[in-house]
Amino acid sequence: MASLGFDAQLIRRMIGVMPAVMDPRQLESSVCSIARTMELIGHPWTLLVLRDMFNGVRRFDELAEHLGIARNVLTRRLAGLVDAGLVEKVSYREPGQRARHEYRLTEAGWALRPVLIAVMAYGDEHLAGSDGPPLRVEHAGCGGEITVRMECAHGHTLTPRDRLRAIPGPGARYVPTPPTP
Amino acid sequence: MASLGFDAQLIRRMIGVMPAVMDPRQLESSVCSIARTMELIGHPWTLLVLRDMFNGVRRFDELAEHLGIARNVLTRRLAGLVDAGLVEKVSYREPGQRARHEYRLTEAGWALRPVLIAVMAYGDEHLAGSDGPPLRVEHAGCGGEITVRMECAHGHTLTPRDRLRAIPGPGARYVPTPPTP
Numbered sequence: 059m060a061s062l063g064f065d066a067q068l069i070r071r072m073i074g075v076m077p078a079v080m081d082p083r084q085l086e087s088s089v090c091s092i093a094r095t096m097e098l099i100g101h102p103w104t105l106l107v108l109r110d111m112f113n114g115v116r117r118f119d120e121l122a123e124h125l126g127i128a129r130n131v132l133t134r135r136l137a138g139l140v141d142a143g144l145v146e147k148v149s150y151r152e153p154g155q156r157a158r159h160e161y162r163l164t165e166a167g168w169a170l171r172p173v174l175i176a177v178m179a180y181g182d183e184h185l186a187g188s189d190g191p192p193l194r195v196e197h198a199g200c201g202g203e204i205t206v207r208m209e210c211a212h213g214h215t216l217t218p219r220d221r222l223r224a225i226p227g228p229g230a231r232y233v234p235t236p237p238t239p
Numbered sequence: 240m241a242s243l244g245f246d247a248q249l250i251r252r253m254i255g256v257m258p259a260v261m262d263p264r265q266l267e268s269s270v271c272s273i274a275r276t277m278e279l280i281g282h283p284w285t286l287l288v289l290r291d292m293f294n295g296v297r298r299f300d301e302l303a304e305h306l307g308i309a310r311n312v313l314t315r316r317l318a319g320l321v322d323a324g325l326v327e328k329v330s331y332r333e334p335g336q337r338a339r340h341e342y343r344l345t346e347a348g349w350a351l352r353p354v355l356i357a358v359m360a361y362g363d364e365h366l367a368g369s370d371g372p373p374l375r376v377e378h379a380g381c382g383g384e385i386t387v388r389m390e391c392a393h394g395h396t397l398t399p400r401d402r403l404r405a406i407p408g409p410g411a412r413y414v415p416t417p418p419t420p
């Protein structure tokens with residue numbers, strides 16, 4: 059078993075039960091773009107705070123009132139989003155008013171929109187029940203309803219059960235001992 | 240202010256600061272497809288358990304080992320996924336072995352794939368750092384890399400900052416008192 063390189067291991071695994079070419083258990087679970095993203099947005103309330111900010115709700119009091127969230131929890135969530143670079147706190151002053159501040163999505167925050175739309179589309183289809191979806195989101199330019207589509211670089215649209223193949227990327231890290239077959 | 244119907248309110252709000260036509264604070268925050276979906280998949284570890292199941296890891300021991308998760312937590316997460324109808328527990332017996340069971344995604348579970356791909360794509364682009372993405376996922380049919388695309392029903396591809404419009408759907412529920420302007 060000495061000095062089995064990755065390719066040899068990979069071939070050995072190909073005869074296994076996995077649908078993908080490689081055995082995903084060879085890869086360190088925490089070195090993963092899903093794990094990293096969920097560290098940012100996986101806390102309770104975070105996605106709803108972001109949802110409201112996408113919808114133009116920007117002030118602390120408005121967020122607290124609409125979400126019905128405890129103020130100390132909202133404070134922590136917003137601080138986390140600011141630290142993560144998804145949101146920035148901006149001061150402004152309206153004529154004759156004291157200075158106030160509001161929270162605005164950064165570019166990195168706006169980039170989460172496909173995630174929110176994918177999460178919403180799932181809920182619309184699987185969790186809305188007989189009432190139907192609570193909200194429609196449409197393209198302001200043309201009125202077409204918004205959705206997300208899985209597709210490949212060659213333009214094929216993918217259904218949830220189409221076969222995909224996972225391949226280690228440049229940032230992969232391997233578990234020290236290979237998993238038991 | 241008596242008997243202001245929704246349309247009148249809506250027009251009144253259009254002059255406000257919201258980018259969308261309606262004031263989203265009029266809608267009950269918890270009656271929301273994002274909130275409902277996050278009740279299913281928003282617990283710590285859940286998306287990573289699902290990720291491993293999408294990758295073909297199906298047995299309790301394998302999941303526990305790869306994820307490095309406490310067994311009691313994994314038990315709870317799997318029970319929650321079974322209760323929610325995303326996963327089913329299936330018994331099987333290999334020749335000469337005792338009966339075992341494994342966890343398989345249901346159709347409702349497979350339908351979460353675009354969510355996972357969207358979450359992964361975000362992490363690849365914004366959180367992978369100089370090492371690059373840990374994993375590439377490609378279409379087994381053609382080798383094209385997988386991504387998600389936001390698009391509207393009229394076929395327009397949308398960038399994260401394109402203007403969208405939120406419109407109450409059939410399942411909308413309104414807050415009892417209108418928000419302060």
